[in-house]
Amino acid sequence: MAAVLELNKVCMDFGGLRALDEVSLRVEPSQIVALIGPNGAGKTTLFNCVTGIYDPTSGDVLLNAPGGESRRVNGLKPNKVTELGMARTFQNIRLFPSMTVLENVMVGCHCRMHASILGAVVKGPGARAEERRVVDFSYELLRLVGLTRWVNEISSNLPYGAQRRLEIARAMATEPYLVLLDEPAAGMNPQETDDLKELIVRIRDTWSKSILLIEHDMSLVMGISDRIYVMEYGRLIAEGSPKEVSENPAVIKAYLGEDLDA
Amino acid sequence: MLGIKRSLLVSIWFMFLTFPLLVIRVNTVENTVDWRFMNMLYVGVGSFFLSFVWRYLMERRARGGGRSGGQGAGSVMQRVLGEKRIFYPIAAVVALAALSFPLFSDAYQTNVMISTLLYVMLGLGLNIVVGLAGLLDLGYVAFYAVGAYAYALLNQHFGLGFWTVLPLGGLLGAVCGVLLGFPVLRLRGDYLAIVTLGFGEIIRLVLENWGDFTHGPSGIANIPRPGLFGMDLSIHDAAIYIYYIVFGMVLVTIFVVNRLKNSRIGRAWLALKEDEIACQAMGIDKAKTKLTAFALGSTWAGFAGVIFAAKTTFINPACFTFLESALILSIVVLGGMGSITGVIVGALVIVVLPESLRDFPQFRMLLFGAILVLMMIFRPQGFISTERKKYEYHGAADETPAEGE
Ligand SMILES: Nc1ncnc2c1ncn2[C@@H]1O[C@H](COP(=O)(O)OP(=O)(O)OP(=O)(O)O)[C@@H](O)[C@H]1O
Ligand SMILES: [Mg+2]
Numbered sequence: 257m258a259a260v261l262e263l264n265k266v267c268m269d270f271g272g273l274r275a276l277d278e279v280s281l282r283v284e285p286s287q288i289v290a291l292i293g294p295n296g297a298g299k300t301t302l303f304n305c306v307t308g309i310y311d312p313t314s315g316d317v318l319l320n321a322p323g324g325e326s327r328r329v330n331g332l333k334p335n336k337v338t339e340l341g342m343a344r345t346f347q348n349i350r351l352f353p354s355m356t357v358l359e360n361v362m363v364g365c366h367c368r369m370h371a372s373i374l375g376a377v378v379k380g381p382g383a384r385a386e387e388r389r390v391v392d393f394s395y396e397l398l399r400l401v402g403l404t405r406w407v408n409e410i411s412s413n414l415p416y417g418a419q420r421r422l423e424i425a426r427a428m429a430t431e432p433y434l435v436l437l438d439e440p441a442a443g444m445n446p447q448e449t450d451d452l453k454e455l456i457v458r459i460r461d462t463w464s465k466s467i468l469l470i471e472h473d474m475s476l477v478m479g480i481s482d483r484i485y486v487m488e489y490g491r492l493i494a495e496g497s498p499k500e501v502s503e504n505p506a507v508i509k510a511y512l513g514e515d516l517d518a
Numbered sequence: 519m520l521g522i523k524r525s526l527l528v529s530i531w532f533m534f535l536t537f538p539l540l541v542i543r544v545n546t547v548e549n550t551v552d553w554r555f556m557n558m559l560y561v562g563v564g565s566f567f568l569s570f571v572w573r574y575l576m577e578r579r580a581r582g583g584g585r586s587g588g589q590g591a592g593s594v595m596q597r598v599l600g601e602k603r604i605f606y607p608i609a610a611v612v613a614l615a616a617l618s619f620p621l622f623s624d625a626y627q628t629n630v631m632i633s634t635l636l637y638v639m640l641g642l643g644l645n646i647v648v649g650l651a652g653l654l655d656l657g658y659v660a661f662y663a664v665g666a667y668a669y670a671l672l673n674q675h676f677g678l679g680f681w682t683v684l685p686l687g688g689l690l691g692a693v694c695g696v697l698l699g700f701p702v703l704r705l706r707g708d709y710l711a712i713v714t715l716g717f718g719e720i721i722r723l724v725l726e727n728w729g730d731f732t733h734g735p736s737g738i739a740n741i742p743r744p745g746l747f748g749m750d751l752s753i754h755d756a757a758i759y760i761y762y763i764v765f766g767m768v769l770v771t772i773f774v775v776n777r778l779k780n781s782r783i784g785r786a787w788l789a790l791k792e793d794e795i796a797c798q799a800m801g802i803d804k805a806k807t808k809l810t811a812f813a814l815g816s817t818w819a820g821f822a823g824v825i826f827a828a829k830t831t832f833i834n835p836a837c838f839t840f841l842e843s844a845l846i847l848s849i850v851v852l853g854g855m856g857s858i859t860g861v862i863v864g865a866l867v868i869v870v871l872p873e874s875l876r877d878f879p880q881f882r883m884l885l886f887g888a889i890l891v892l893m894m895i896f897r898p899q900g901f902i903s904t905e906r907k908k909y910e911y912h913g914a915a916d917e918t919p920a921e922g923e
Contacts, residue, residue: 307799338801350796352789356906363789367801369782373810376781377774387781395911408908430801 258320260285260434260466261306261342266315268298268305268490275301277490278315283434285322288460288467290477293487294510299470300347302487303436307344308334322433339367343427344436347470349419353412357403357422360411361394364429397425400463401455417448424455434466435459441473449473453480478502486510521573529566536561579896616765620758628757632829634869635764636822641849641861642771643818648847649856649904650784651811652791654711656843657698657718661691661816663725663838665823670738670833671731680744684824691820692813694721699812703805706794718843725835737834741827760829767825771818772858778814779858780907787811788856852893854900863901 259282268276275298283289291299304310306317311331319340320326329337343364352360369390375383398404401421406414411422420440427435437456441449453476459465471477477484477498484501486494494504501507540557544550620628640662647655665687672678672686702713725732732738743756744763751759778784786807789797798804827833845868853864872886893900 309795309799333803334795334798335801335803338799344799346796346799350793350799352792352796354792354904354906355785355788356908358909359785359788359906363785363797363802364800366782366786366789371782373778373783373814376783377777379777379781383781391909392911395909407911408906410906426800 258324258326259283259318260320260322261468262316262318262320263302263306264316264318266302266305266317267313268301268310269313275490276305276312279487279490279492281485281492281495283466283468284483285433285466286460286464287482288456288469288480290469290471290481290484291487292471292474292477292484293493297487298490299487300438301490303344303438303468303470305330306337307342307436308332308337319434335367338430338432341431341433342436343430343432343434345420345423345427345438345440347438347442349416349423351411351419351422351426353410355411356408357398357411357414358391358394358407360422361397361425361429362390364426365390365393366430368431394425394429397428398422400428400458401425402451417444417452420444421452421455424459428459428463428465432465434468437467437469437471439470439472441471441476449476452476456480521570525566525569525573528569529562532565533558533562575896613769620761625754625757628754628761629829630869630873632757632761632764634865635761635768636826636829637846637849637865637869638768638862639764639771639818639822639825640846641853641865642768642775642858643815643822644846645815645850645856645858645861646775646778646787646818647811647815648850649861650779650791651787651808653808653811654707654714655812655815656711656715656840656847657721658714658815658819658846659838659840659843660698660718660721661694661819662823662826662842663721663835664690664694664816665820666827666833666837667725667732667738667823668820669824669827670741673741674738680742680824680828684821687820687824688817689820691816691818691823694820695812695814695816696809698816699809703808715840715843718838718840722835722838725838732835735835737832737836739832741831741833743831744828757829760825764825764829767821775858779856783807783810848890852890852900854902854904856904857900857902860900860902860904867901 261281261283263279263281265278265280266276267274267278279298279302281289281291291302293299301310305312306329308329308331315330316328317330318326319329319337319342321341327340329340329342332340352363355363369386371383371386379387395404395407398407401424403414403418403422403425406418411419414422420443424435424437424440427437440456441452444452456467456469457480460467469477469481481498484494484496484498485492486501486504486507488510493510494501494507496504537558540561541554543552543554545552616631619631623631640658644655644658647653647658668687668690669680669683672683673680678686698714698717702710705713726735728734743751744760746759786797786802789800789802790804790807790811794804797807826837830837849864849868850861851864852867853862854860871889875885
């Protein structure tokens, strides 16, 4: 089966700095793929290149819809990429702070809605039904991430871990087939991280999405990933199953080594 | 006490600064100099007192006391307005009062109220651009001018009536909004503000200098008032008629803005305002969303412009200066960005306050400015901050909402 996301020798330069150096990577359908590496390795930059925030200097980013349609997405606008079926969360939480929790998720439904300006003003039966559908769908997503308690709360009032989960719900609202999570467990306590682990697995299994995940928490990464890519200084230094990666000497030297010593 | 010492210094400084202006008066008739030392005393005592109060308030604010106090008062108002059982009767009473207003008032009062309602319209329109979409537009008055000149010129050259031009004016406003929107799509914040400011001035300068087309600075006179089935209305009756037209338009505006605010497009505007990158990552087309905000905002300015021309029957470029844009912007900011009730309150304050301060002409603008500054310091979110809509779950209530872990 074709990979959902495929990167072929993607490079990204910032002036003289090569942040990504010929990175090639694949995400297969309904897999959890993790991307790990020390700080500044270029993981977030890779996400930004894939989602259209940056235009890669060279290389191809291919997005293959499960239906079979394949698109090269380099240089597309971020909203186009999202429309094609890839959604993401941000390392430094980027919610819409003064909107309510439910509204944040409803914004995510935007590109799957059709209400025009006139339709919104007249608010005929079609628009009403759509609006209700969106509320219900958003509510369902909030139930998935366990935030129904705070539906009408202003999102910036949520505790940190809840904000991270809200970002996941919001990304899911765009009805993607591939979800990119940038350090979803950052700042969470062990209990929250465990719940998150379960949530990510549930998103793969019951919602059958593919997931590409950046994470520093090794227990999470090793626990749930089907495949792991390791980056250092913009280059891939290893890839494989969790077991292979954790036994790879280059990885241990670059990354896990420091971790295990600590 | 440090505070007293500081305030004393401030008052001495002020006495020194105002000395040449307020104390010395050269009497040119008798060639003598009057020394008005009483003025100096007033300035000294006044500035000492004000500075003291100021310091006290700032301190309270810094300690958080003033802040929570201010918000307490605000949130009481908020809660009252948020409660439908209280809000609807109040809104109904206000609407009724507004409806019967011209029956009890003279021509002057009616005219002031017409201006107020026009400003409500303008404020609500600008509120779409600034309050909802977060695009700081300092040239809003340009679209107002477009509407007004559309009516004046179309009437003069083609004899088109008020009711024909009203939608056309809105349309022209929208077109100009998009025209302005395109080049500024990539700009934000201060840069956007400067470009829109320039755009407003360009329109005004074109109106002033393109004499053949716009009659230049002397303006266009004898613009007909809107007709009522061909009846001849006295000036007072015409004012009342216009009053009801504006009132109707304000209701329409409120209805439309309210609908938009909690719709797909309204949420997109808010999202754009709060975080552009996240907004795009949610699949929202930034360019399209910005353009619709500009277009819709300027539509209302176009409508208001047509009505304004019909009301005053005379327009010239001097009606559309930057000051006007600033005034409309302060209505939005003062009232509370994004809040419809806030904009209405803001318009009332901005138009009625300077009007009622006419008895102190020399201090009018000064007091007005002072009030604005105080507002920005002690209640930056405006009189009424936005309330977000609360949603209910319509789906099958098959289980009690799963609580967060
Ligand atoms: N817009 C930019 N302009 C210039 N340099 C950038 C830019 N974005 C990222 N970089 C650089 O690219 C390198 C990779 O950064 P990136 O944020 O991708 O790291 P990361 O792997 O996500 O690290 P972390 O684990 O700390 O999040 C860093 O050296 C960073 O300074
Ligand atoms: Mg990062």
